[in-house]
Amino acid sequence: MLRTNRITPYLYLAPMVLLLVFTFGYPLVAIANFSTRRIRGISGPFIGLENYRQIFKDEVFRQAVEHNLILLIAVPIMLIISIILAVVLFERIRGWQFFRSLLFVPYVLAIPVVGVVFSNILQLNGVQNQILRSLGLERFALDWIGNPQITLYSVMAVIIWREVGFGIVLFLARLQSINEELIDAAKVDGADWGQRLWFVIIPQLRSVIEFYVVISIITMLAWVFSYIYTISRGGPGNATIVMELYIYNFAFRNQLPGIASAVAAILFVVTLILMFPLFRFRSETAMEEMG
Amino acid sequence: MADQKTIRINRRDFLKIAGLSLSAAGVSTLLQSCGSPTPTTAPAVTTAPEATKAAPAGQTLKMWWWGEQEAPGLEKWMNETIARFKEKTGHLIEPTLQDTTVVISEFQTASAAKNAPDLQFLWNGIYHMESVWLGYLDPLDSLIPIDEIQATNPTRLSYFEGKPYRMGWYSAGPMWLYNKEIFEKAGLGEEPPKTWDELMDFCDKIKSAGFIPISAGLKDGPWGEWFMGHGLGQNLDSPADAINLFIGSLDWREPRYYEHWSRVEELWKAGFFNDDMNSIDLYPGIDLFGAGKAGMTAIVTPLAASQAKMLGSSEKVGGMVFPVFGKGKMAGKPIADCQGFGISSQSKNKEIAAEFIRFMHEPERVEALWEASNVLPMDSSFDPNQITDPLLNQIWKGWVGNPEAVPYISNLMPVLFWTDAMFVNSQKIIAGEWTGEQAGQNAYEVTQKWVEQNPDLVEKYSQWAKDLGA
Structure with missing residues (x-):
């Protein structure tokens, strides 16, 4: 039997640990440091928690947080659409391979391209409303990206349209590796499509669902900047401002990286807090699966 | 046979190659960070325009600029100006046409990282004044004769505590247009x-x-x-x-x-x-x-x-x-306003940067600017009699050359x-x-x-x- 010194494995791990500490740890420390300073250029005087105080009293920040939270509504919508479409494709409907590719195409497109195209389609006199008007549906021809009451939901719809493709491919890949005998047995037992989906398929997708939900939550909290910037630029009148845009404005436009760092720190902590129950849930599930 | 040509690499070889590559990349990065973004010479002397003669030939300067978006033809003029400047002085200007959304922020971010371009296009007022206050721009009167600066009418919003930080380039003032046919x-x-x-x-x-x-x-x-x-x-x-x-x-x-x-x-x-x-x-x-x-x-x-x-x-x-x-x-x-250029305080070749800006304003270049893009140059050397277009003529008389014109106050926000x-x-x-x-x-x-x-x-x-x- 090969015998090694107790310290040897740690020595092997050390370079990677150092790399991780540097690549992930340094930015976190730098952000924490910046968030307590009034940065001009690359440094500035220590001002304690003043940046945080400024953020929490800022109505625009409150709006940004609220909008990120509203965008979380998209997560269950994307999940349901993705699962249903993946199951339909899994059942090998005629032309399923074509539809699989078609549904994945939006996800392949670059977000700025999607944003620019939809910002044209969704204008008051854009293609979508022209079609609605030509169909006699004038009252549904709304100002999709010019009306503060609905613009965030228009952006959310675009996000769902693009991001669903990833979910479909993810679930389809998992479905193709599940034991089809279980489904066949359910069919023999008289289970209808909905029952098979709910009682047989979804339980087997559990780990992928968890992964997709986590990824989607992170997307909605910290990965929607490109959509917002290209479709609405945070407007009209802050109606679509989100935390990322708030950070961008302070870091690069207002040249106050201290405040931007404070928001980034908050966003990091909030994301961790939201992720924690999910990881815990995942860990419990893994324990159950191991018996 | 393909198999015979395949180079076999075991894990040890792979690690060696990867290690060497990483070392090379690291050393290269270190060398780059130790050096300046542009070739350096003696420390810059910022006292007189004549100092340009002391700069060794063959320097390379970075310039970030904007304008083609609102005045097609400027890029062609800029490239031609750079080529002629190189012919005349031996110095190379490397231009980067910036996107509208990053004209200000990119310069400030690069300056904060001590990696600013030598020359920077500048919008008027606060869009460059914050850079002045942060120490990212140098006053131009120590590099370019003041009468030459004034001859480009950079407007009052380019001055702080009596010092100019921007040379005017071409007119870009806000105004209104009306359609005479629709009026009729x-x-x-x-x-x-x-x-x-x-x-x-x-x-x-x-x-x-x-x-x-x-x-x-x-x-x-x-x-x-x-x-x-x-x-x-x-x-x-x-x-x-x-x-x-x-x-x-x-x-x-x-x-x-x-x-x-x-x-x-x-x-x-x-x-x-x-x-x-x-x-x-x-x-x-x-x-x-x-x-x-x-x-x-x-x-x-x-x-x-x-x-x-x-x-x-x-x-x-x-x-x-x-x-x-x-x-x-x-x-x-x-309202009269204009686009302009300034010089980074981090430039190692301020005199050459100043020389290039002055070259941009030589009468021949000013004429070429007008011909290439039909923008109205801010230079006093520009002869407005050559404007035959009635609308541009009206703009010249009513806005650009109008002594009654006022600064654009949105540039102060x-x-x-x-x-x-x-x-x-x-x-x-x-x-x-x-x-x-x-x-x-x-x-x-x-x-x-x-x-x-x-x-x-x-x-x-x-x-x-x-x-x-x-």
């Missing part, structure tokens, strides 16, 4: 409206004739900035008043300071804008004018000729000063005001959510926020207000 169809004369009541009457008649009275696109924000420049200025006596508003020494909640937002509200409620104003960007809004669908539009001087071209002839278009409703000393005055007040107010008003008065309240609150977040800049702003009020 609406039963109006050839003269544009001069007062607010006249404007409302004109808009009413244009609308009745089946046209959009005023075309605009507000989604990306600059239209709101332009309107503020035309409207707020009318109730101010000097640019210093604007700064005092932005730093809270004057109160936005006073009716005269939010009146321009109330006027936008009035125009919108009367149906005098295109209905999709909030869902389209600035340029598509302007293009409704060029498409012959709108009677009037706000514009900047470099874009005027292209709109006239879209309509088929400059004869069909007239320039106008925004009609008067305010009572300040700046009311009814044309802090960026936070741009994002949180100007951008928000105009869109909320068009969405029907706010009145002019509520816009004034928001402007007040944003000003208070900016003052709290930037106590170190308030003093600089106050000094600037003194400069501009003097």
